Amino acid sequence: MSAMIMTFALSYAQIALALAACLAGWRLLYGPRAQDRVLGMDTFYVTAMLLFVVTGIRVGSPFFFEAAMVIGVLGFVATVSLAKFLIRGEVIE
Amino acid sequence: MTRLFPHPLLSLALVAVWLLLNSFSLGHLILGTVVATLAARAFAAVEPERVKLRRPMALVKLFFIVGADIIRSNIAVAVLILTRGRHGLRHSAFVEIPLRLRHPAPLSLLAMIVTATPGTAWVDYDEETGILLLHVFDMVDTADWKTLIRDRYEELLLESFP
Amino acid sequence: MSWMETLPAWVAIPVALFLMLGATLTLLGTVGLVQLKSFYDRLHAPTLGTSWGAAGILLASMLLVSWTEGRAVLHELVIGIFLMITTPVTLMFLGRAALHRDRIEGTPGIPGAVERSDIPAPPGDALADPADAPGES
Numbered sequence: 001m002s003a004m005i006m007t008f009a010l011s012y013a014q015i016a017l018a019l020a021a022c023l024a025g026w027r028l029l030y031g032p033r034a035q036d037r038v039l040g041m042d043t044f045y046v047t048a049m050l051l052f053v054v055t056g057i058r059v060g061s062p063f064f065f066e067a068a069m070v071i072g073v074l075g076f077v078a079t080v081s082l083a084k085f086l087i088r089g090e091v092i093e
Numbered sequence: 094m095t096r097l098f099p100h101p102l103l104s105l106a107l108v109a110v111w112l113l114l115n116s117f118s119l120g121h122l123i124l125g126t127v128v129a130t131l132a133a134r135a136f137a138a139v140e141p142e143r144v145k146l147r148r149p150m151a152l153v154k155l156f157f158i159v160g161a162d163i164i165r166s167n168i169a170v171a172v173l174i175l176t177r178g179r180h181g182l183r184h185s186a187f188v189e190i191p192l193r194l195r196h197p198a199p200l201s202l203l204a205m206i207v208t209a210t211p212g213t214a215w216v217d218y219d220e221e222t223g224i225l226l227l228h229v230f231d232m233v234d235t236a237d238w239k240t241l242i243r244d245r246y247e248e249l250l251l252e253s254f255p
Numbered sequence: 256m257s258w259m260e261t262l263p264a265w266v267a268i269p270v271a272l273f274l275m276l277g278a279t280l281t282l283l284g285t286v287g288l289v290q291l292k293s294f295y296d297r298l299h300a301p302t303l304g305t306s307w308g309a310a311g312i313l314l315a316s317m318l319l320v321s322w323t324e325g326r327a328v329l330h331e332l333v334i335g336i337f338l339m340i341t342t343p344v345t346l347m348f349l350g351r352a353a354l355h356r357d358r359i360e361g362t363p364g365i366p367g368a369v370e371r372s373d374i375p376a377p378p379g380d381a382l383a384d385p386a387d388a389p390g391e392s
Binding site for chain 3: 110113114163164167170171174175177185187189204205207208209210211212213214215216217226228230
């Protein structure tokens with residue numbers, strides 16, 4: 001019984017998050033202006049991180065958690081530096 | 094003592110994170126303490142401005158208020174997206190709110206609260222005039238948002254930081 | 256997936272509910288990201304995913320792993336705290352960047368600059384390229 005509930009919930013979460021990543025990717029590809037693309041990329045990173053956490057639950061391996069943390073840190077740094085670039089037109093002042 | 098542990102709260106938080114990431118054991122406790130002490134001393138070398146808390150209880154109260162607000166506005170924004178913004182009737186707007194807070198620490202806390210709550214976004218803050226430019230997703234009445242920010246959040250922040 | 260067979264229903268049901276809540280909210284956030292019309296509206300959409308979307312999934316993971324390991328495993332808290340601290344920073348930065356660019360280009364419907372030295376006063380006569388904006392040191 002509980003195996004069925006968990007399989008359903010995990011599959012649902014994985015499909016929903018994958019779809020969410022696709023939608024964020026759409027904004028990343030077609031966003032009319034640069035700030036839309038950066039926002040899409042930030043959302044893409046967050047959904048990818050959550051997808052890794054869910055996959056980690058499904059597989060039962062702690063390594064997905066570590067990968068999720070690395071993705072989170074990289075996404076933060078990437079978004080901040082791109083936003084900085086949008087404000088000033090250069091990253092290093 | 095203060096020379097060895099210049100930022101005791103930061104060191105404690107770092108030890109806690111170290112123990113969360115690894116499993117708890119005596120070896121990890123010692124290693125984490127060493128790392129946290131070194132990191133706190135490195136942090137002290139930057140000489141950040143010290144933040145003084147006056148009433149921590151006000152912050153705890155604020156935490157629960159914000160938690161409830163985040164749940165409420167999550168539901169509100171999710172419903173707005175599902176109904177396509179009340180079928181075209183929703184409109185968003187900018188609000189200018191003059192803030193009384195001046196210290197950077199409570200200001201950054203306020204920024205975290207405003208941004209973490211779906212439906213409001215912190216767009217710009219002017220240091221000289223102290224005016225916050227806020228973007229509101231579902232604008233009904235400008236005065237409502239001014240009282241919400243000023244009476245609900247800023248009041249408690251002013252109370253807890255001197 | 257050996258843990259699935261021994262999992263009692265009182266753990267499985269809240270874990271499944273939290274997982275589905277989190278995934279649904281994240282999906283709704285990205286639907287909003289695609290559907291909404293202006294950039295400042297879209298700025299609100301990802302906060303659904305980073306507030307209760309992430310919280311639901313991380314709570315589910317915390318509950319489940321704590322049960323299967325037989326002890327409290329709380330390292331998902333680190334991701335939660337990290338998201339809570341970094342999301343405001345990125346969204347504030349993006350909002351400011353968009354506002355700065357819109358002010359330089361003179362987009363209508365944008366509140367004017369509160370007098371500041373790094374933003375040109377009349378929007379018309381500044382160069383359209385943000386790289387050429389005055390105020391660079």
